Amino acid sequence: MDGNLFEDLSYNKFEGEVPNEGVFLNVSAFSIVGNDKLCGGNKELQLPASLTRRARKLFAHKMIILVTSITLSTVLLIASVSAVFYLIKRSKEKCSVDGALGNQYPMLSYAELEQATNGFSSTNLIGSGSYGSVYKGILDYGEQIVAVKVFNLQQLGANKSFFTECEALRNIRHRNLVKIITSCSSMDFKGNDFKALIFEFMPNGTLESWLHPNQSVQRDPKSLDSIQRLNIAIDVASALDYLHHQCDTTIIHCDLKPSNVLLGNELCAHVGDFGISRFLGGTKGKPNRSKSSSSIGIRGTIGYVAPGWAYCNCRISHLCSSVEDDP
Secondary structure (H helix, E strand, O other), X not given: OOOOOOEEOOOOOXXXXXXXXXXXXXXXXXXXXXXXXXXXXXXXXXXXXXXXXHHHHHHHXXXXXXXXXXXXXXXXXXXXXXXHHHHHHHHHHOXXXXXXXXXXXXXXXXXXXXXXXXXXXXXXXXXXXXXXXXXXXXXXXXXXXXXXXXXXXXXXXXXHHHHHHHHHHOOOOOOOEOOEEEEEEEEOOOXXXXXXXXEEOOOOOEHHHHHXXXXXXXXXXXXXXXXXHHHHHHHHHHHHHHHHHHOOOEEEOOOOOHHHEEEOHHHOEEEOOOOOOEEEOOOOOOOOOEOOOOOOOOOOOOOOOOHHHHHHHHHHHHHHHHHHHOO
């Protein structure tokens, strides 16, 4: 072709890629109008990209779709697995009442107790003992005020104390015993074991706070008159009579002291804290042998242990020591 001639290639049903050399470098020297199946060539022709470039674009498009699909699938898989683990964790958080109190009690999770006590805040701390602390809490579902006894499971014997108290509380009912609402045996948000007992809240605190008020804490020290003291003594005696003679299994409290006697409305006394109680075989006040697996020794607080009980344990401990020393 002569470079000075105009080549009219219009409407010839040409197909394929327009060359990018020779006469085709000068777009004003030829016309390819009407050849819809042509591609490539000089950019000024504004033809579709060549098959190779289109294939590359198509491949890149498909790769984007593939990568996006894989990414979305991975995200959905991770979300599904996370949801399954969350549900498993939530199920473990629910109170494990089987083997503790029984199925007739409501179920509470660690999250619910954490919220009820404002994160077990020190402002809600109402008492502490050898195996844990007691917090005031408000349950959402009924605006019910409760006392949450949280066991310090790092303390030796705390775990056993929890189950001992559950065993003691699961089958006893008396107006002068602290009313148990439920128990919670689960995990906290960090995956640590968590155990707690939830009791009816006693608005007047412990008998200890009335008999020996803390002058630095209480602006108006509490005091009890003779009639109130007598009524409290009768309430405690009624509770002990029930535990010793009216339960199917005789229960010995082992740590009856003012700090374990809680005062409700109108100063009605309620005995609590059965963490080191002992269970005796037999029924209706006719014990035959102890079912407790506790170690030998005095159980309870010195000064409040029944003299006969302490004497018996001391003799057993002495006899066992003598046997061990005997060659």
